Amino acid sequence: LAKTTQPISMDSYEGQEVNITCSHNNIATNDYITWYQQFPSQGPRFIIQGYKTKVTNEVASLFIPADRKSSTLSLPRVSLSDTAVYYCLVGAPGSSNTGKLIFGQGTTLQVKP
Amino acid sequence: SQTIHQWPATLVQPVGSPLSLECTVEGTSNPNLYWYRQAAGRGLQLLFYSVGIGQISSEVPQNLSASRPQDRQFILSSKKLLLSDSGFYLCAWSVHSYNSPLHFGNGTRLTVT
Numbered sequence: 555l556a557k558t559t560q561p562i563s564m565d566s567y568e569g570q571e572v573n574i575t576c577s578h579n580n581i582a583t584n585d586y587i588t589w590y591q592q593f594p595s596q597g598p599r600f601i602i603q604g605y606k607t608k609v610t611n612e613v614a615s616l617f618i619p620a621d622r623k624s625s626t627l628s629l630p631r632v633s634l635s636d637t638a639v640y641y642c643l644v645g646a647p648g649s650s651n652t653g654k655l656i657f658g659q660g661t662t663l664q665v666k667p
Numbered sequence: 668s669q670t671i672h673q674w675p676a677t678l679v680q681p682v683g684s685p686l687s688l689e690c691t692v693e694g695t696s697n698p699n700l701y702w703y704r705q706a707a708g709r710g711l712q713l714l715f716y717s718v719g720i721g722q723i724s725s726e727v728p729q730n731l732s733a734s735r736p737q738d739r740q741f742i743l744s745s746k747k748l749l750l751s752d753s754g755f756y757l758c759a760w761s762v763h764s765y766n767s768p769l770h771f772g773n774g775t776r777l778t779v780t
Contacts, residue, residue, distance in 0.1 A: 586766045588768050588769075590768075590769075595755070595774070595776065596773060596774065597757050597759070597771025597772055597773055597774050598711070598757075598769070598771050599771070600768040600769070600770070603766060603768055605766070641710075641711070643769070646766070655701070655713065655716075655761075655769060656713050656726075657703075657710055657711040657713075658710065659710045660710050660711075
């Protein structure tokens with residue numbers, strides 16, 4: 555099972571780009587990399603998912619190097635409302651490890667005015 | 668579209684009392700179902716997961732149990748609550764595919780007094 559390591563916390567200012575890196579050295583061939591955002595007293599919310607190279611959607615980009623042992627979530631031009639905890643999750647729900655989707659500690663992002 | 672419902676939203680129970688938290692999913696069939704717990708200021712701890720009716724896997728031995736009496740119903744129970752059972756309980760679902768993200772409910776805030 556791929557264990558993930560992220561920075562515990564990060565600070566940024568409104569309008570800046572924020573990059574959060576997650577390490578997952580023992581990622582398996584079938585594993586996908588998924589990022590979630592969690593606000594206080596709410597369930598985590600899906601942000602973006604990728605397998606390799608770069609993925610971009612309307613809220614974020616995800617960069618995955620060729621060896622897939624790390625990934626970087628990029629949030630462009632953050633606002634105060636992006637203050638949240640961000641989790642990197644590595645796994646494959648449809649694989650033999652179905653269900654063993656274990657979250658790491660997450661990164662608390664604090665956006666300042 | 669798929670939706671997930673958890674109830675109650677908040678619950679205060681005395682030590683030694685029983686517990687029953689219910690989660691239901693609509694709009695999909697045969698989902699993977701998960702129970703996570705989040706202690707105050709901590710990350711997400713996987714408690715149970717289920718790949719089908721009557722199939723429950725436990726990740727953490729404790730005084731909690733889970734059941735899946737119907738395809739889209741997942742129940743978390745305890746016969747006697749402990750103070751350490753306090754926390755934020757989250758139910759989630761995914762489909763059986765390698766790249767299915769988790770979809771979380773809004774959670775139940777349990778306080779054991």
